[in-house]
Amino acid sequence: MTSALAILKETFGYDAFRGAQSEIIDHVIAGGDALVLMPTGGGKSLCYQVPALARQQAGHGTAIVVSPLIALMHDQVGALHELGVQAAFLNSTLSMEEANDVERRLLRGELSLLYAAPERVSTPRFLSLLDTLHRERKLSLFAIDEAHCVSQWGHDFRPEYRALAVFHERFPGVPRIALTATADDTTRADIVQHLQLEEARQFVSSFDRPNIRYTIAEKKDATLQLLRFIEREHAGEAGIVYCQSRKRVEEIAELLCKEGMDALPYHAGLDAEVRQRHQDRFLREDGVVMTATIAFGMGIDKPDVRFVAHLDLPKNIEGYYQETGRAGRDGLPSDAWMAYGLQDVVNQRRMIDESPAAEEFKQVLRGKLDALLALAEATDCRRVRLLAYFGEASQPCGNCDNCLSPPPIWDGTEAARMLLSTIYRVQQANGLHFGAGHLMDILRGKATDKVKQFGHERLSTFGIGAHFSEQQLRGVLRQLIATGALAVDASAYSTLHLTAESRAVLKGERQVLLRESVSQPAGRSRTRERGARATPAVAQALDAGGQQRFAALKSWRAEVAKAHNLPAYVIFHDATLAAIAALDPRSLRELEGVSGIGAKKLETHGPAVLDVLQAVAD
Structure with missing residues (x-):
C-alpha cells in the first residue's frame, strides 16, 4: 500500500486512510471486484480515485466512473483538476467538438478518470471506445457510484443501471467497484445480481453517523x-x-x-x-x-x-x-x-x-x-x-x-379499543366507513351536524372517550394504522376500516403504548439574530486573531471558487482553512503539513494563502 499512501499524501494531502478505505483500496488495486457500502461522508470517492491513480501508474490506463448526475460529474472533475489529476466527463453539456476532444484524450491515454452517465455508457459508440481501450489494456477499473440505483427495491431506481452488467460480460479482467451509502439486505442482493458481482468482496462499513x-x-x-x-x-x-x-x-x-x-x-x-x-x-x-x-x-x-x-x-x-x-x-x-x-x-x-x-x-x-x-x-x-x-x-x-x-409513555389500549369499537358500530349502523375526524367526534361526544345527520349520537360509544384529547386519539389512530390494526381506504376519501389485526386489540390481547404529546422536542438552543451568518463550527475554537485570519481566507476562497466556477469547498474545506488560520504559517514548508493540502494545491494556492495571512498581519 506504499504507493496508495503516497498518492493519498501527495495528491489529496491526507496522512492516513479512514476506516475500511485502506483495505478496499488494496483489494481494488490488486484487481479485485468490490461492493462498498459506506455512509455519506465516509470517503467513498477515494476508494476508486486512489486505485485509479495507482493502477494508471502501473500501466493499466483510465478508470471509467459511472455517475448519475451531470452537476456531480462537473464538481468531481473540477475537484480532481484542483488536485492536478487529469480527469474529464462525457455528458450532454458538451458540444460535439468538446466530446470528440475528450474521446481523443481517452484513446491517447491522457486521462486518469473519465466520468459518464449510465445512459451514455451503454451506447454502442461508448462501448466501442471501451472495446478499443480493453484490447490495448488501457482500462484500469470501472467504478459504479450510487449503485443502489440498479435495484427496483431501492429509493432511486434507475433502469439504465441494469445495462451496466455489460462491464462483467464484455470486459473480463477489469476490476469493478460498486459503491452506495444506502442498501438494506434486499437492495444489496439486487445490486449483486444485476451487476453480476457474485464474486465481489463486500465491504460494509458502519452506517452510524454519530455527529x-x-x-x-x-x-x-x-x-x-x-x-x-x-x-x-x-x-x-x-x-x-x-x-x-x-x-x-x-x-x-x-x-x-x-x-x-x-x-x-x-x-x-x-x-x-x-x-x-x-x-x-x-x-x-x-x-x-x-x-x-x-x-x-x-x-x-x-x-x-x-x-x-x-x-x-x-x-x-x-x-x-x-x-x-x-x-x-x-x-x-x-x-x-x-x-x-x-x-x-x-x-x-x-x-x-x-x-x-x-x-x-x-x-x-x-x-x-x-x-x-x-x-x-x-x-x-x-x-x-x-x-x-x-x-x-x-x-x-x-x-x-x-x-x-x-x-413519557401512556397506555392507549383503552382508547384504541374504543376507537375500533366505534368504527365497528358505525359500519354496522350505516354500512359506511368514515374518516378520522368524524370518528373522534363520536368518541368525544361532539354532536356535530354530520354526527346528527347519521344518528351517531345514539351509538353506545358516543361520548365515552370524552376524557381523551383529540391529540391523544390522533396518536392512537396513527399507531393503529402504522401497525396494521386499521386500514385506510384510498378509494373512499381516506376512510378507516377494521383489519384482521384489529381483533387482538379489541380483545385486549395487544397493548397500545404511546409517547405522550410534547409540543417542542429538546435540543440545543443557539439563538442568533435572524438572517445572521453562522461561524462554522470548525472555526469557533479559534482566538480573535485566528477568527480574523479564517474570515480573510474564506473571502479569498470565495473569489477563487467563483473564478473557477466551483463550490468553495472544492478549493479548500472549512477544516483546512481553520487549520491554516490556527497555524498562521509564514512559509510554504509550514503550509505543506496542513491536512487537505496536496502538492498541486500547495503549488497553485500556497503563495496566495500566505499573501492573505500576511495582509491580515499587516
Missing part, C-alpha cells in the same frame, strides 16, 4: 415548528427542507424568505436552468436553505449542511437515511429533524394501495414503510432502531431526541 442528532417531532403546526427549529438551532446555516409536493416546496421556500432566510425551491417542475442555478447557489454560497422534493440531493457533496428537515414522511428508511445523510458530511454536529403526523401515515398507505404495481411489489413497499413508521413511533433510541434496520447492532446513542429527553 447527526435524530429528532422526530409530533406534527402540530409543521410550518411553525420548522421555523422555530431553524431559528433556534441553525440560523444562518445551510440546510435542506424536504417536502412531498411541488406546491409545498414553493410555499415553504417563499415563507422562509419572508422570515429573512436565504431559501430556494427545487423540484422537477422547475425549468432545468432554474434548477441548475439554484443548485449552484446552494453549493457555492454560505447559509442557503434548499427547499426541495426528493428530486434534489443525490451526490450532493456540500460538507457544511448543518440540518436536513422533513415536513412529510419519506417512503422508507433507505430514503430517510440517504436524505438525512446529506447533513454533516464534515463530521461536525448536525441535525436530522422531521415532523410526523397521522396524515403522513394515511398518505403513504394510500400511495402504495393506489399504485398500479403488482401486489408482491406493494407488499415489499408496505414492509419498508412499516419499518419507517416503527422508527417514527419509537420511544427508545432512534439510532439503535435505524442501525438495526441495516443489520447493525448498537447501544443507545445519547444523541437523539428519545435519549436526550425520554418521552
Whole structure:
C-alpha cells in the first residue's frame, strides 16, 4: 500500500486512510471486484480515485466512473483538476467538438478518470471506445457510484443501471467497484445480481453517523415548528427542507424568505436552468436553505449542511437515511429533524394501495414503510432502531431526541379499543366507513351536524372517550394504522376500516403504548439574530486573531471558487482553512503539513494563502 499512501499524501494531502478505505483500496488495486457500502461522508470517492491513480501508474490506463448526475460529474472533475489529476466527463453539456476532444484524450491515454452517465455508457459508440481501450489494456477499473440505483427495491431506481452488467460480460479482467451509502439486505442482493458481482468482496462499513442528532417531532403546526427549529438551532446555516409536493416546496421556500432566510425551491417542475442555478447557489454560497422534493440531493457533496428537515414522511428508511445523510458530511454536529403526523401515515398507505404495481411489489413497499413508521413511533433510541434496520447492532446513542429527553409513555389500549369499537358500530349502523375526524367526534361526544345527520349520537360509544384529547386519539389512530390494526381506504376519501389485526386489540390481547404529546422536542438552543451568518463550527475554537485570519481566507476562497466556477469547498474545506488560520504559517514548508493540502494545491494556492495571512498581519 506504499504507493496508495503516497498518492493519498501527495495528491489529496491526507496522512492516513479512514476506516475500511485502506483495505478496499488494496483489494481494488490488486484487481479485485468490490461492493462498498459506506455512509455519506465516509470517503467513498477515494476508494476508486486512489486505485485509479495507482493502477494508471502501473500501466493499466483510465478508470471509467459511472455517475448519475451531470452537476456531480462537473464538481468531481473540477475537484480532481484542483488536485492536478487529469480527469474529464462525457455528458450532454458538451458540444460535439468538446466530446470528440475528450474521446481523443481517452484513446491517447491522457486521462486518469473519465466520468459518464449510465445512459451514455451503454451506447454502442461508448462501448466501442471501451472495446478499443480493453484490447490495448488501457482500462484500469470501472467504478459504479450510487449503485443502489440498479435495484427496483431501492429509493432511486434507475433502469439504465441494469445495462451496466455489460462491464462483467464484455470486459473480463477489469476490476469493478460498486459503491452506495444506502442498501438494506434486499437492495444489496439486487445490486449483486444485476451487476453480476457474485464474486465481489463486500465491504460494509458502519452506517452510524454519530455527529447527526435524530429528532422526530409530533406534527402540530409543521410550518411553525420548522421555523422555530431553524431559528433556534441553525440560523444562518445551510440546510435542506424536504417536502412531498411541488406546491409545498414553493410555499415553504417563499415563507422562509419572508422570515429573512436565504431559501430556494427545487423540484422537477422547475425549468432545468432554474434548477441548475439554484443548485449552484446552494453549493457555492454560505447559509442557503434548499427547499426541495426528493428530486434534489443525490451526490450532493456540500460538507457544511448543518440540518436536513422533513415536513412529510419519506417512503422508507433507505430514503430517510440517504436524505438525512446529506447533513454533516464534515463530521461536525448536525441535525436530522422531521415532523410526523397521522396524515403522513394515511398518505403513504394510500400511495402504495393506489399504485398500479403488482401486489408482491406493494407488499415489499408496505414492509419498508412499516419499518419507517416503527422508527417514527419509537420511544427508545432512534439510532439503535435505524442501525438495526441495516443489520447493525448498537447501544443507545445519547444523541437523539428519545435519549436526550425520554418521552413519557401512556397506555392507549383503552382508547384504541374504543376507537375500533366505534368504527365497528358505525359500519354496522350505516354500512359506511368514515374518516378520522368524524370518528373522534363520536368518541368525544361532539354532536356535530354530520354526527346528527347519521344518528351517531345514539351509538353506545358516543361520548365515552370524552376524557381523551383529540391529540391523544390522533396518536392512537396513527399507531393503529402504522401497525396494521386499521386500514385506510384510498378509494373512499381516506376512510378507516377494521383489519384482521384489529381483533387482538379489541380483545385486549395487544397493548397500545404511546409517547405522550410534547409540543417542542429538546435540543440545543443557539439563538442568533435572524438572517445572521453562522461561524462554522470548525472555526469557533479559534482566538480573535485566528477568527480574523479564517474570515480573510474564506473571502479569498470565495473569489477563487467563483473564478473557477466551483463550490468553495472544492478549493479548500472549512477544516483546512481553520487549520491554516490556527497555524498562521509564514512559509510554504509550514503550509505543506496542513491536512487537505496536496502538492498541486500547495503549488497553485500556497503563495496566495500566505499573501492573505500576511495582509491580515499587516
